[in-house]
Amino acid sequence: MVELQSGYKLKKLRSDRGGEYTSAEFLQFCEEIGLERQLTVAYSPQQNGVAERKNRTIVEMSKTMMKEKKLPYKFWGEAVNTAVYIRDRCPTKALEKVSPFEAFSGRKSGVKHLKVFGSICFCHVPNQLRSKLEDAAVKCIFVGYGKCEKGYRVYNLQTNKITTSRSVIFDENSLWDRDTQTVDSVTVQIRSEDTSRSSEEEHEETMIDIPSPPQVLAHAKCAAHIADTELYG
Known part of the structure; x- marks a missing residue:
């Protein structure tokens, strides 16, 4: 794959002495494609x-x-x-x-x-997979980026499965508490300094309230309800 994408031919491969690199099958593969192997001495990762x-x-x-x-x-x-x-x-x-x-x-x-790895997120549930009275979003944990898809990999807390979704709302200042099975949210405090003020004045502090997951979920439900109302009158 690398050769096709880069246009360069792989000539040498340096690795440790792991079994996957010293097997007879791998040796035969390297000989067939003309790849030179270079192995490090045992217990010498510095090589x-x-x-x-x-x-x-x-x-x-x-x-x-x-x-x-x-x-x-x-x-x-x-x-x-x-x-x-x-x-x-x-x-x-x-x-x-x-x-x-x-x-x-x-x-x-x-x-x-x-996005921040491990954050709580809410993934949109397609209309085809839910009824009108069911939640429009499901609570998940963000665990990565799609490999072949343009989306986010999320861990569904209800099904315990990892899926890929593109319609996701993130709460990056939250995390999942496994012990209590609840979401921990925080309030971010930002200290901003106005350079035009005198040094004797105190720095202005701004408190930003991060919306709690129930608020985010409620927003998603309302948006879905409005969309259904507009669609069906």
């Missing part, structure tokens, strides 16, 4: 320093994201994929302040769609 350091960065990002939202380790795969997705869109000094995504694809990637 493949760039890849090993990147792996460490991804693991640390994943652990931090899960801990911030108190997610169980069963989401480690989703956290790793999300960490890679974010890192691929961050400019790097090695690429002269160009992101890996842009360097590989030749096009810039937007960041407005990025």
